[in-house]
Amino acid sequence: MEGPSPVMWSLDYCHQVANDAAMGYREYDVRLPSDYTDGELKAALQKKSRLKDFTYAITRKSLDARKKHDICWQVRAAVFSPAYPDQQEAFPVLEIPRLTTDQSALVVGSGPAGFFAALTLQKAGFDVTLIERGCDVEERSAGISDFEAGGSFHPDANYAFGEGGAGTFSDGKLTSRSKHIKPERQFILETYISAGAPEEIRYLAHPHLGTDNLKVIVRNLREQFTVLGGTILFKTMLDDITVRDGGVTLVSTSAGVMEPDHLIIAPGHSSYETYRMLIRRGVPFRNKNFAIGSRVEHPQELINLAQWGVPSIRGVKAAEYRLTSQADEHHPVYTFCMCPGGTVVPATAYAGQNIVNGMSRYRRNGRFANAACVAGLQIEELLGREVSPLEALDWLEQLEASAFEATGYRAPAVSIRDFLSGNPIGNLPDSSYPLGLQEYPLWELLPGTIVQAMRTGLKDFSRKLKGYDRGLILGLETKTSGPVQVLREQDGRVSGFSNLYLIGEGSGYAGGIISSAADGVKAVMAIAYGQQ
Numbered sequence: 001m002e003g004p005s006p007v008m009w010s011l012d013y014c015h016q017v018a019n020d021a022a023m024g025y026r027e028y029d030v031r032l033p034s035d036y037t038d039g040e041l042k043a044a045l046q047k048k049s050r051l052k053d054f055t056y057a058i059t060r061k062s063l064d065a066r067k068k069h070d071i072c073w074q075v076r077a078a079v080f081s082p083a084y085p086d087q088q089e090a091f092p093v094l095e096i097p098r099l100t101t102d103q104s105a106l107v108v109g110s111g112p113a114g115f116f117a118a119l120t121l122q123k124a125g126f127d128v129t130l131i132e133r134g135c136d137v138e139e140r141s142a143g144i145s146d147f148e149a150g151g152s153f154h155p156d157a158n159y160a161f162g163e164g165g166a167g168t169f170s171d172g173k174l175t176s177r178s179k180h181i182k183p184e185r186q187f188i189l190e191t192y193i194s195a196g197a198p199e200e201i202r203y204l205a206h207p208h209l210g211t212d213n214l215k216v217i218v219r220n221l222r223e224q225f226t227v228l229g230g231t232i233l234f235k236t237m238l239d240d241i242t243v244r245d246g247g248v249t250l251v252s253t254s255a256g257v258m259e260p261d262h263l264i265i266a267p268g269h270s271s272y273e274t275y276r277m278l279i280r281r282g283v284p285f286r287n288k289n290f291a292i293g294s295r296v297e298h299p300q301e302l303i304n305l306a307q308w309g310v311p312s313i314r315g316v317k318a319a320e321y322r323l324t325s326q327a328d329e330h331h332p333v334y335t336f337c338m339c340p341g342g343t344v345v346p347a348t349a350y351a352g353q354n355i356v357n358g359m360s361r362y363r364r365n366g367r368f369a370n371a372a373c374v375a376g377l378q379i380e381e382l383l384g385r386e387v388s389p390l391e392a393l394d395w396l397e398q399l400e401a402s403a404f405e406a407t408g409y410r411a412p413a414v415s416i417r418d419f420l421s422g423n424p425i426g427n428l429p430d431s432s433y434p435l436g437l438q439e440y441p442l443w444e445l446l447p448g449t450i451v452q453a454m455r456t457g458l459k460d461f462s463r464k465l466k467g468y469d470r471g472l473i474l475g476l477e478t479k480t481s482g483p484v485q486v487l488r489e490q491d492g493r494v495s496g497f498s499n500l501y502l503i504g505e506g507s508g509y510a511g512g513i514i515s516s517a518a519d520g521v522k523a524v525m526a527i528a529y530g531q532q
Helices: 014-019 038-049 112-124 137-148 182-194 210-225 270-282 300-308 379-383 387-408 414-423 450-466 513-530
Strands: 024-033 057-063 072-081 105-109 127-130 231-235 236-246 246-255 256-258 260-266 286-288 288-297 334-348 355-360 369-379 411-416 437-439 471-478 485-486 500-504
Touching: 024 355, 038 057, 038 072, 038 286, 038 355, 105 246, 105 334, 105 387, 112 127, 112 210, 112 260, 137 210, 182 210, 182 411, 182 513, 236 270, 260 513, 270 286, 286 387, 286 500, 288 334, 288 355, 300 369, 334 450, 334 471, 355 369, 355 471, 369 379, 369 450, 379 387, 387 411, 387 450, 387 471, 387 485, 411 414, 414 450, 414 471, 414 500
Parallel strands: 105 127, 105 260, 127 231, 260 500, 411 437
Antiparallel strands: 024 072, 057 072, 236 246, 246 256, 286 485, 288 369, 288 471, 334 355, 334 369, 411 471
């Protein structure tokens, strides 16, 4: 086996530029109008640096909306010049060892965790097969369009399952609170850019891709993976595993039986039958805290006015918000996955269930803004007894089925004011939800303690954001994260297993595009370096 031949991905893009140009750089912070031009940015940097001849690259950009009369961009830029000394700092990089190996890996699930695990394994020299229970993104988009036009629900072409995972149809946020994934994050961002993502994701404080971009990006990523020699099989279900002496020896799929040396499963948060199969085969799970609630929707202009004081601002797409409330101090309430200028979508993974989620396009120019409004819970405390992971899954699945029993695929909905009063009086606000609304007392679909916490939280939100109580609250939001968590080792291996890895949101250790993808990369790097 050969030693590693590093594939280098610079953590600091500007450090790379400086090295390539044989010059140093310094960073400067400037405040600029919301609709600033490149000329205005260069003039501000010239004033700050006192240089006449230089080049520059933005390294950080965030909107400062603390003062409604002075909303501006805070821009940090690296100014490159021979006048500055060469950079000597050592920046961490992700080094993917290139191995000579005949080992194979099977990756289950093509969401961010699964795809980046498969891509990294392929770059490292493994023989990689990636299976996905859903369709490719083109067929998946067609199935969703058919469902929303009144057709049947498609079990392998919906908002939960299919190429790119649930994140393909989302706002495509690329933020993460994880503190120890800098090299992985840079690798992920550069890979997205190579597949068509805008360059701005390198430096925006809150970068996003939008579902319209993501549908193109995941297709291009698939092509990158297959060009490297990887195999991807769509409409292929993981059915069962055979375990012997602490290792997975056989994997049964709808495409046949496979015998990989390494099995990496990235099931997402909706693959309940996969969870149940793994539990039956001795994979250890425990319950974890999660959150449930509904989705709130407002006219985007209302949110713009509340946040900015004006209906729109040149140079800025749409106002965002992130709200929290301690509520009853046992069930914190917060908004999640806010989609500016977005759409509320029917996000069920299975027929006979009804849940909602949100998505936005890159321009965020839709009429409405939406966000989850959820309350945290601990399942044993809520039910007042010990609950096994299987029971937790059953409880949540029944909750999701209850909404379908109430309204079919239409979204049960009331105004926020009616939700607060507990007295629906009609006159539902307009909505982006494609399958239509049905007025329904949402508080009858959720546990009482969650309803009370949400009411307290919504009152707090209405005090913080003017006009918030004039919005709509609809559907069940149950997929902020899964209700169970696998027991695994520091390297990502499932505890008690030698070659089984569970990664991403479905593992219970990650959430969102970046942290899920990084979770997959980290597990694979442990496999690769263990083979040297």
